[in-house]
Each structure stands twice: as structure tokens, then as C-alpha cells.
Amino acid sequence: MNCVLSRELMGAYLDEELEPGLRTEIQGHLAECRGCTEAYSRLLDQKADIRSSAPHYKAPAVLTESVRTVLHREAALENAASKPNRNWRWMALAASILLLVSIGWNLVLVRSRPADRDALAESLLSSHVSSLIGTHLLDVPSSDQHTVKPWFNGKLDFSPDVKDLTGQGFPLIGGRIEYLSSRTVAVLVFRRRQHVINLFIWPATPAGSDPSQYSRKGFNLVHWNMGGMTYWAISDITVTELQQFRDLYEM
Amino acid sequence: MMELETALVFPKTPRNGLRSAGVHAGGSTPSFEAETREPVSEPAFHKSGKLEDFEEIILPHLNAAYNLARWLLRNEQDAQDVVQEASLRAYRFFDGYKGGDAKAWLLTIVRNTSLTWRRRAKRDASNVLFDEVVHGAPADAPNAEERMVDADKTTALRNCIEALPTEYREVLILREFEEMSYKRIAETVGLPVGTVMSRLSRARQRLEACIGGRRAGAEK
Numbered sequence: 001m002n003c004v005l006s007r008e009l010m011g012a013y014l015d016e017e018l019e020p021g022l023r024t025e026i027q028g029h030l031a032e033c034r035g036c037t038e039a040y041s042r043l044l045d046q047k048a049d050i051r052s053s054a055p056h057y058k059a060p061a062v063l064t065e066s067v068r069t070v071l072h073r074e075a076a077l078e079n080a081a082s083k084p085n086r087n088w089r090w091m092a093l094a095a096s097i098l099l100l101v102s103i104g105w106n107l108v109l110v111r112s113r114p115a116d117r118d119a120l121a122e123s124l125l126s127s128h129v130s131s132l133i134g135t136h137l138l139d140v141p142s143s144d145q146h147t148v149k150p151w152f153n154g155k156l157d158f159s160p161d162v163k164d165l166t167g168q169g170f171p172l173i174g175g176r177i178e179y180l181s182s183r184t185v186a187v188l189v190f191r192r193r194q195h196v197i198n199l200f201i202w203p204a205t206p207a208g209s210d211p212s213q214y215s216r217k218g219f220n221l222v223h224w225n226m227g228g229m230t231y232w233a234i235s236d237i238t239v240t241e242l243q244q245f246r247d248l249y250e251m
Numbered sequence: 252m253m254e255l256e257t258a259l260v261f262p263k264t265p266r267n268g269l270r271s272a273g274v275h276a277g278g279s280t281p282s283f284e285a286e287t288r289e290p291v292s293e294p295a296f297h298k299s300g301k302l303e304d305f306e307e308i309i310l311p312h313l314n315a316a317y318n319l320a321r322w323l324l325r326n327e328q329d330a331q332d333v334v335q336e337a338s339l340r341a342y343r344f345f346d347g348y349k350g351g352d353a354k355a356w357l358l359t360i361v362r363n364t365s366l367t368w369r370r371r372a373k374r375d376a377s378n379v380l381f382d383e384v385v386h387g388a389p390a391d392a393p394n395a396e397e398r399m400v401d402a403d404k405t406t407a408l409r410n411c412i413e414a415l416p417t418e419y420r421e422v423l424i425l426r427e428f429e430e431m432s433y434k435r436i437a438e439t440v441g442l443p444v445g446t447v448m449s450r451l452s453r454a455r456q457r458l459e460a461c462i463g464g465r466r467a468g469a470e471k
Binding site: 007008009010011012015017042043046047049050051053054055056057058059060062063064066067068070071072074075078 | 301302305306310313314316317318321322330331334335338339342343404405408409412426427428432433448449451452455456458459462
């Protein structure tokens with residue numbers, strides 16, 4: 001430790017800010033060097049003089065007072081400014097909730113909108129009519145439900161409930177697959193005297209439509225839901241008979 | 252001029268038991284980490300509580316704020332204006348105060364406000380002599396010899412401290428008047444601890460030379 005470094009570090013030593021290694025070195029140097037010891041002593045005096053004699057300014061009372069005044073005014077301004085903000089926040093929240101509710105409600109409405117139902121009924125009707133006039137009534141002609149049901153396996157992503165209502169006057173004559181409303185659906189074909197009943201079956205959507213019935217161009221449609229499936233029966237038999245068919249099927 | 256390495260400084264625990272925060276980079280709002288701040292009742296939601304918290308936590312350091320501004324600006328009226336402005340700024344930043352050394356936090360703002368104030372004053376044409384003006388020494392009180400000696404000492408100290416360059420003066424004030432650790436001073440002025448240490452050393456040497464020179468001049 002030389003005197004130049006000693007004078008440089010002396011202050012930090014005095015302030016107890018020096019790391020232990022240097023502290024020891026300074027102590028060793030001060031014990032040997034008269035000049036540095038005197039310098040250190042002057043540093044101690046200077047510190048004491050500053051503490052005792054240098055002006056320690058205190059905030060004048062008028063300043064403390066004016067600071068408080070300014071702060072209170074600022075706080076009042078902040079409060080005034082934050083209140084509308086808070087209202088805004090609530091209003092925004094309320095508006096968001098209203099919007100969500102309205103969107104949700106509209107979705108419900110859209111799902112069961114008459115126009116959509118009409119479209120579905122129209123496509124069911126046209127499928128029914130073309131099945132009657134064309135050749136594509138049956139993919140699997142069978143009156144045996146144990147033949148028809150396995151036939152659907154592997155052709156659909158669901159397994160329709162196949163019932164034979166021969167004893168009740170609605171004999172099963174077969175089944176086919178149709179593409180309807182953007183999905184493949186199962187169609188079971190029943191006979192009522194000389195009339196054909198097409199029963200469309202597909203998995204019900206969560207917001208499935210309510211049971212209902214329609215009459216269109218002389219055809220009747222009866223719709224119901226059961227066991228997670230949507231059923232649409234369409235035929236030119238009377239509504240009463242079609243409802244009877246539904247009741248038998250639901251049993 | 253030789254600036255000491257930070258490594259030379261033993262990282263001792265500051266006297267108030269706080270761990271220090273990251274070094275503040277001399278700019279706008281200072282940040283010290285939360286350790287000793289008393290739990291505060293919902294500062295973000297309860298606006299009237301903010302003022303009460305500020306008055307309780309920050310305002311006790313108004314004397315320190317004034318002392319620093321007074322030494323940095325060497326003028327009573329400027330110091331008052333700066334402290335008022337700094338208090339308002341501190342209040343606006345108070346949401347960002349995460350606890351910690353409240354005095355160091357406030358003094359950082361006071362210091363920055365003072366330096367901005369000085370720059371602004373220097374720009375004004377009417378204040379050309381701002382830095383050069385030695386603010387009036389009080390009249391000596393020649394009643395008693397002892398008092399006169401004290402008054403001389405006080406005057407000499409004040410004039411010599413005021414004559415120091417600002418970058419030396421500020422670290423000396425923070426150390427000798429506010430008794431802040433080197434680390435806290437470093438945060439407040441936005442410098443490495445080693446630089447604080449070397450500036451402080453330089454400030455003390457200059458101060459000693461100034462007072463010695465005055466004494467020698469008086470003895471002639």
C-alpha cells in the first residue's frame with residue numbers, strides 16, 4: 001500500500017465501506033506512515049466539522065405548508081379524474097356483458113331460425129321425394145332390423161336405433177345413407193300400407209331444435225329427439241299416423 | 252482522474268438493513284425494491300389512501316429533500332421551488348414506488364429535479380452568472396470571539412462546499428449530511444459505487460484544500 005492509494009481509499013475506510021482485505025492493508029499502512037496518519041486525522045476533523053458547523057438546512061414551515069397544499073390539490077384532481085374512469089370501466093364491463101348475451105341469444109335464434117328449419121325441411125322433403133321417384137330408396141333392402149343395423153356400421157360415425165314395427169303396421173323395408181345438412185345421415189324406410197315413410201336419423205347437436213311438425217306440399221314431417229339423436233320422419237300419410245309412428249318409435 | 256473499481260468496495264449491509272436495489276440510471280422515476288415499507292391499504296384502489304401513505308412515508312424526508320436542493324442550487328428560493336416541484340413529481344410517481352428506502356427514493360427525484368432546474372436556469376439569458384454567483388455570506392457576528400470562530404468555520408465550510416463542482420458536492424451532501432451508504436448514493440445519482448467512492452474522495456480533498464487555503468489567507 002502506497003500513500004497515493006492510501007489517501008484515495010482513506011475516506012471509504014472512514015465510512016466503513018471498504019472490503020476487509022483493503023481495510024487491513026490501510027490499517028497496516030496508517031500504523032507505519034506518519035503523513036497518512038495525519039491526513040486521516042484531518043479527514044476525521046473535517047467530518048466532525050461538517051457535522052457540527054456546516055449548515056444543515058431544514059425545510060421552512062412555509063415550504064412544508066405549500067407542499068401539502070399542492071399535494072392535496074393533486075390528490076383531489078386525481079380523485080376527480082379517476083371517478084369517471086371508474087364509471088367508464090363499469091360501463092365497458094356492462095357493455096361487454098350485454099354484447100355477449102346478445103351474441104349468445106342471437107346464436108340461439110339463428111340455430112332455430114325458421115328459415116334454417118325451412119331449409120332443413122326442404123332438403124328432407126327433396127330427399128324423400130327423390131327417394132320415391134328415383135332408384136335410390138334403399139341401400140340395404142331388408143325387413144330384418146338385425147340386418148339393417150349392422151349394415152350401417154362402418155358407414156356412419158354413429159349407430160342408429162333400428163326398430164321393426166311390423167306388428168304395429170309400420171314394417172321396416174330397409175335403409176340407406178344420405179348426405180344432408182353437411183353430414184351423412186341414416187335413413188330407415190318403413191311402409192304404411194302403400195305409403196313410404198323415410199325416417200332420417202343423425203346425432204343431435206347440443207342446441208338441437210325442439211320437437212315439431214310440418215306440412216309441406218302434401219307431405220308431413222314430424223321431428224323429435226331421443227337418446228342424443230335427431231329424428232325426422234317424413235311421409236304422405238296423415239300427421240296423426242305419423243305421430244303414432246313417432247310414439248311407437250319412442251317407446 | 253483515477254476512478255476506482257467497484258470491486259474495491261466491500262459490499263457491506265447498509266445501516267438501515269435494506270438490501271440495495273438495481274442501480275438507478277439517472278433518469279426519471281427511481282425504483283427501489285420493497286422490503287421495509289409498511290403494508291399499505293389498497294393503494295391502487297383507494298385514492299385517498301395514496302395521499303395518506305405519501306404523507307406518512309415520503310413527507311418525513313422533506314428536510315433531507317430541502318437540504319439537498321438547497322446545497323445543489325445554493326439558493327433558498329430555488330430550493331423551495333424545486334422541492335415543491337419534486338414533491339409533486341414524487342406523488343405522481345408514487346404508484347411506482349414499491350417500497351424500500353423512501354429517503355433515497357425521494358432524494359433521487361429531488362436531485363434530478365434540481366439538475367433540470369439548473370439547466371433550465373442556465374439557459375435563461377438573465378441567469379448567466381447563476382453558477383458563478385457566490386451567494387451572500389452572512390455578516391460576521393463580532394460579539395464574542397468564540398462565536399466569531401464558529402461563524403467563520405461555518406462560513407468557510409459553506410463557501411467551500413458550495414464551491415465544489417456539483418458532481419462532487421452532491422455525493423458529499425448525501426454522505427455527510429444524509430449518511431447514506433455508497434450503494435444508496437450510487438442509486439440516487441445513477442453511478443457505479445466505485446465512481447461514488449472516488450468522487451467522494453476527490454470532494455474531501457478539495458474541501459480540505461479550500462478550507463486550508465482560506466485559513467492561510469486569513470492568517471496573512
